[in-house]
Amino acid sequence: MIPVLLLMLLQLSLSVHKTEKATCFLKNSPSLSRDGELIIGSFFPMHSVQVRNSNELNLNIFFLVSYSQSLRWLHKNYQQVLALLFAVEEINRDPNLLPNISSLGFHVYNAYHSGERTLESSLRWLSGLGQLIPNYSCYGQDKSVAIIGGATSALSIQMGTLLELYKFPQISYGPFDSTLSDKAQFSSLYQMAHKDSSLHRGMIRLMVHFEWTWVGLVTTDDMRGEEFLWNLRKDMIKYDICLAYTEKLPVSERRHTESQDQFMPRIMQSPVRVIIVHGDTDSLMILRYSQPVFLFLWKVWITTSHWDIPMRPQWNDGYSFHGALSFSQMTKEIPGFKSFLRIVNPSTYPEDPLLKEFWCSAFKGLKKLKNEEPNECSPNGSLETLPLQFFDMAMSDMSYTIYNAVHAVARALHEMLLVTSEKEPIRHGETLEAQPWQLHNFLKSIHFNNSAGDHVFLDDKGNSEAHYNIFEYLFFLNDTENMVKVGQFIPNAPYGQDLTIRNEAMVWGWFEPKVPQAVCSDSCGPGFRKTPREGEPVCCFDCPLCPEGEISKQINMKHCVKCPEDEYPNKERNHCLPKAITFLDIKEPLGMSLASVALFFSVLTVLILGVFVKFRDTSVVKANNRALSYTLLISLTLCFLCSLLFIGRPTAATCLLRQTIFGVVFTLAVSSILAKTILVVLAFKVTKPGSRIKVWLQPRVSNCIVVLCSGIQVILCGIWLGISPPFPDTDIHSEPNQIIVECNEGSVFGFYSVLGYIGLLALASFIVAYLARSLPDTFNEARFITFSMLVFCSVWVSFLPTYQSTKGKAMVVVEIFSILASSAGLLGCIFIPKCYVILLRPHNARVRSICLEKLKGLANE
CATH class of the missing domain: 2.10.50 (Tumor Necrosis Factor Receptor, subunit A; domain 2)
Known part of the structure; x- marks a missing residue:
């Protein structure tokens, strides 16, 4: 678009060059001007354009078109004009700066955020005429030396394309843009603003501070917006922060009705609470005009100061941005600037029509805001009385940069004056003839300390990273508003010290006492x-x-x-939590109960042994082989007592003794039953006189059976203890909240060999007793043995799966219960009936004695 317009302009230049010389004294087109020997041109966005249809802009750009009915003041931007005026007056008063020049002047133009109008204003400045004459400068316009403009990157590029043809220095005061640092394309353009490449880091640090991880982004659909989006996403990944959505808005031209994209309903309907706004006031003017009036959005906005929150088209629509956080570049206060603002009014500068126009518009708007009749312009009013949406007494980032830009141009002119005077002294009455292209060599190397003490560079390499103050925008129910500093961000500070937030100064929404949640x-x-x-x-x-x-x-x-x-x-x-150390303790109810049962049965067994010893000469005791009965009762007593070894905290001694003693005494008991069963069967099988089987009925045979069977078990236990004996151990995995102190059996094969051998003897006894079930009813010893072994085998067969399925203390309880139950079964089935006969049925005892005598007689024959 721009190159085509330039070509058209150059074609027209030949036809109008000669005929338009007489028009040099027509009224000039700047909105404001101050005469001086050297002129600085400036382009500030002071008005917005209101149109109903974009076709209305299809006008001939070579003719002045009146937009007076469609212009609307952007009041807050007038501070930029005042910053320019303050800097020029300060320079003109300084005797050490430009001493051979009577005054420095300026021209102020409105910067329209559109290619057509920006190009039109630039051509007007170059020609100095009310009517556009390309490639022609009106008389006296050769005193213009530089342009201060470019509130946005788009404006800087549009102006720079034209100004580059004439090598006019353009000093951009808008946000820093890396695209404009390309000197091959923009050799005559200089950026005053600090680099803001750390802005995304500051916003991310703020989100990390408040634990916001689910945010939205509104940015401009241009290269600067894309660069910010790329950097933001790249660093968000490090902190697990996500973008819920990204709204890329077309770069606005400050028109009220230019976009039909319904992005605001999407923002309102989204559950995302925190929204980042990246862009400047001009580029995102559409966001302001799309904002619903008198509506609480319940959002937290994070913006930059380039998008001025209080600057809005409606009077009372600040509710939606209450609590918004704004990153503003950290600057020092320029001495005298606030005092200058306090005294500014139309009577102070009566020759300034732009000030009078601004003054009337601002104070009429203030009265309209207060529902008063706007019948006068309050000529004696003060800028301090204007609300924040009309004017800010604190110097903005752009005003600060404009102030520095004016001083940079003045100091560059001063350096050029010194160099020129050294070559050819300036005579009295002569003025410095400064050509714009000559200023570049001095602007490139200029650096100085401004009146606030900040170091100012025009070289992109010299520009440092910006430091940021964080302000919170507050809009109160009485329609007053304020920007309160709540923190700061220093990019080059160590992590943890770079971000400072005053949490006690924060205000969250209208009805939220705490930090809002912004998470998916x-x-x-x-x-x-x-x-x-x-x-x-x-x-x-x-x-x-x-x-x-x-x-x-x-x-x-x-x-x-x-x-x-x-x-x-x-x-x-x-x-x-620490695990509890657990084992079957004698002090706990279960351990005490089992110990009591064991002692009870052991005492009962001893009493039965005493009965058998006392009535040893009775036929019942004799018929049951007294030696085997005594051995069995003693072994059963030991069986009951050996269960006590399983109660209490395991030690090395108890672990070694519990299983070996249990195996030996149980083998002794089962061996005694086996011998008793064999003798009973053999006694009733000997029916022929002189049978050789009578040899096996001798007492020493039964003793040998007991000793042999027990000896084998002793050998098995000895091998077990010799290879891998039991030892105290802890089980930390079976129970989640307990450390079980137990005996590790060492060799599992050895343990089950001992149990298996006992089971083998018990099975043999059961089989032999079962085969002897047909003995005479009056002598039912085989039946008692059969039943006792059935109980014994049932207990231990049930023991194996139960033992395997339990852990810790329950495993010990199962084994103790099996020992007590099987021992009690043997005691009850074999000896209780005999004690009943001995003590309560002595007649049955005599019958048994007669049967025994007959049995002995048959054996002797």
């Missing part, structure tokens, strides 16, 4: 872990409970950690 998913608290949702951003996740045995002490932990082996998780799984 609520944080996973201690005891939970963060698992990402498939196909969704990392900020959207689920929070399942930590697995068994694991905890998480912090929020949003991606992985739970296991507790140490001697600790276990609490119910909430956010803390590890």
Whole structure:
């Protein structure tokens, strides 16, 4: 678009060059001018253009078109004009700066944010005429030396394309743009603003501080917006912050009805609470005009000072941005500037029509805001009385940069004057003839300290990273507003010291006493872990409970950690508790009960042994082989007592003794029953006189059976103890909240060999007794033995699966119960009937004696 317009302009230049010389004294087109020997041109966005149809802009740009009915004041930008005026007056009063020049002047033009109008204004400045004459300068316009303009990158590029043809220095006071640093394309353009390449880092640090991870972004659809979006996303990944959406708005031309894109409803309907706004007031004017009036959006906006929050087209539409946070470049206060603003009024500068126009518009708007009749312009009023949406007494970033730009041009002219005077002294009455292209060599190397003490560079390499103050915009119900400093961000400071926030000064929304939440998913608290949702951003996740045995002490932990082996998780799984050391203690009810049962049965067995000893000469005792009965009763007593070894904290001695003593005494008991069963069967099988079987009925045979069977078990136990004996051990895995102190059996094969051998003897006794079930009813010893072995085998067959399925203390209880139950079964089935006969049925005892005598007689024959 711009190159085509330039070509058309150059074609017209030949036809109008000669005929337009007489028009040099027509009224000039600047909105404001101050005469001087050297002139600085300036382009500031003071008005917005209101149109109903974009076709209305299809006008011939070579003719002056009146927009007086469509212009609307952007009141806050008038501070830029005052900053220019203040700097020029300060320079003109300084005797050490430009001493051989009577005054420095300026021209102020309105910067329209459109290619057509910006090009039109630039051509007017170059020609100095009311009517556009390309490639021609009116008489006296050769005193113009530089342009201060470019509130936005787009304006700087549009102006620079034309000004580059004439090598006019253009000093851009808008936000820093890396695109404009390309000297091959923009050799005559200089940027005054500090680099803001750390702005995205400051915003991310702010989000990290308030734990905001789910945010939206509104930016301009241009290269500067794309660069910010790229940097923002790249650093967001480091902190697990996500962009819920990105609204790329077309670069506005400050028109009220230019966009039909319904982006504001999308922002309002989105649940995202925090929205980043990146852009400047001109480029994002459409966002202001699209803002609903008298509506609480319940959003937190994070902006830059380049997008001026209080500057809005409506009077009372600040509610939506209440609580917004703005990053403003940190600057020092220019001495005397506020005092200058306090005295400015139309009577101070009566020759300034632009000030009078601004004054009337601002104070009429103030009265309209107060519902007063706007019948006068308040000529004696003060800028301090204007609300923030009309004027700000604090110097803005752009005004500060404009002030520095004017001083940079003046100092460059001063350096050029010194160099020129050294070559050819300036005579009295002569003035410095400064050509714009000559100023470049001095602007490139200029650097100085301004009146506030800040170091100013025009070289892009010399520009440092901007430091930021963080302001909060507050809009009160009485329609007053304020910008309150709540923090700052220093990019080059160490992490943790770079961001400072005064939390006590923060105000959140209208009815929110605390920091609003801006997350896709609520944080996973201690005891939970963060698992990402498939196909969704990392900020959207689920929070399942930590697995068994694991905890998480912090929020949003991606992985739970296991507790140490001697600790276990609490119910909430956010803390590890020490495990309780547990074993079958004699002091606890279960241990005390089992010990009491064992002692009871051992005492009962001793009493039965005493009965058998006292009635040893009775036929019942004799018929049951007294030696085997005594041996069996003693072994049963030891069986009951050996269960006590399983109660209490295991030690090296008890671990070695409990299983070996249990195996030996049980083998002794079962061996005695086996011998008794064999003798009973053999006694009733001997029916022929002189049978050789009578040899096996001798007492020493039964003794040999007992000794042999017990000896084998002793050998097995000895091998077990020699290879891998039992030892005290701790089990930390079977129970989640307990450390079980137990006896490790050492060799599992040895343990089950001992049990298996006992089981083998018991099975042999059961089989032999079962085969002898047909003995005479009056002598039912085989039946008692059969039943006792059935109980014994049932207990131990049930013991094996139960023992395998239990852990810790329950395992010990199962074994003790099996010992007591099987021993009690033997005692009850074999000896209780005999004691009943001996003590309560002596007649039955005599019958048994007669049967025994007959049995002996048959054996003797």
